[in-house]
Amino acid sequence: MILQALANILLAILLTHSFRFIVKKYNWIVLPLHQLALRVLLGVFVMTDLLVALNLPLDAKYTGQLLSEKPILATEYFINLAKPLLVWVLIYLFYHYSEEKRQKEIEGLKLKSSIKETEAKVLKAQMNPHFMFNALNSIRALVLEDPSKAQQGITQLSNILRSSLIADRRTTISLKEELRTIEDYLALEKVRYEERLQTKWDIDANTLGIQVPPMMLQTLVENAIKHGVQKAIGWGFIEINTSLANDKLYIKIRNTGQLYSTESDSESGGFGLKNTTQRLDILFGNEASFKIYQEDDLTVCAEITIPEKNTDYKNIITANTELKV
Template sequence: MNRKKMLIALWLFLALVTTAQLILTEIYKPGTFSFFDIVVSPIGSLATGIPLLFLVVIPFFDYTAKYSNRIRMGYLAAFAFVYTTVYILILLLIFTIVYGESFEDYKSGILNFGVGNFHNMFKNYLFQVAILYAYEYISKQADLITAKKDLEIELNQSKLQILRSQLQPHFLFNALNSVVSVIDENKRKAQEMLVSLGDILRTSLNTDFRQLIPLSKELEYLENYLSIEKIRYEGQLHYRVEVGEAASRLKVPSLILQPIVENAIKHGFVGLHRPLQIVVSADAQDRTIIVKNNGAELTDNKGNFGLRNVRERLSIYYPGQEPFRIYQEGNWTINKINLG
């Protein structure tokens, strides 16, 4: 509700209160007011207060906004006497016209009504100004919150772009090293790896890091990456994906699994004398994704570039929680993503 509608609602409420007060007075003291009196008083208040609200109160309130709070409040307080005087003059003029009274009655009515009700009209004005102040304050706070959120979004998007620019060269260098490691031994394998690498880079360049994508699409990208590593390590690397149809629809940050799997391969093979197994699974109900491997036991990988990138990206999408954990569970190193 905007401020004009709010103040009109206030005036209608006051008119209803006035009507109710006159009716109750007439019930308990019959003969005090006529039906005509009960109708004229609220209508007269509305006919006076609402035009003054739009023509005087709101324009003057907005005009004083350019001053400091102290000066502004001084102007608004001084203007209360002007407003109250004009309000009484107009209201009594309406009553005089409706009741068909003379100009002399109008002058005496101003004096009598002014003495008895000046303070009420004064408080009426101050109440309107207080509502305008409250609405202005709330609006400013809402604008500040919106501006803060917009700034946070812009900063997060900029941060995502920076993380993307860091991740892609890092991944590219590692992938090229994988190609180089087999190019002398098996040119066909190297060619297959380069084809897969080209598909990965094409996908990466066409992906908007700011958007969440279905897990099924992320797994397609991961399959391309693993096909490269599978060629490199041949029978020493095994992987499987255990993701049901419901879990495949989970929305995840794009290219979030590749650094985790890359880290699992890099550190999993250290000192390992058996094939490395990597398992990717997801739970739609818990909204979690797990990448686990049975390679070398976990060491402190918090400083690892790939995992640090994963943590920072996930913290942007899921602030205020721990969206990524890596821990040892028996013979398995567990990488767990919590999508909130």
């Protein structure tokens, strides 16, 4: 009996390992259900036949007479040996099917994350030329008129570019860093527009550490100047407000202007608005929102909502200077 048990164990191990080898080699897990079921049944049938072929001779001493009288007992042998094999095969396939599905989901998430990261980098890179063009235009206007102010403008541009280089390494930055870039940019534009440009800051200190896409707010401020303040008769204003409520960061940018001037990409910076919407969707999905509307006859308002608890694990560089607001 001990030898018979050992023989069954060794044969069962050999058969199941052979079955596993075939499943992995030919990747049965990815087959359609009907094809997989047919192969499983065939595999169980072959393995059971081999076990029956081993056990019938070994049991002939006890069952030989019975088998000769009732051949149906051979079928019972087959069924009794097939049951544990079938259970083992189903458990094995279910486990590997679950693992295969889990791996595909992980790979899909990684691919989706990679695609979104690439899209975010592309969108961010698209904004830098627009920013540079506007900033250099501001300085160019002062080179002959007021060299000292032009020199000051170059220093401010240098500060902005330093922030931009840091931002290029990350998908998000703190609101404090973004506002500091805006502050430098508005100071640069103030040199050109002087009293025609009025600014107002209403910043909640509790919002400064929240992560936002780099250059996003600065782009909206650029559009506000180009399509609002620049076209205003007499003077124009830009107001930036941040607040925190219901675990959401609320950012409001109000400026002099007409909303109809921002409807086309070529004419008025619709590119920047579209870019803002895309970047928020890529980074935060449905948790973030962006809208722009005509608040009154002379004022345009842009509102951004971002989840408070968002983390950019790639941010390894921290700001070490304070925002002057």
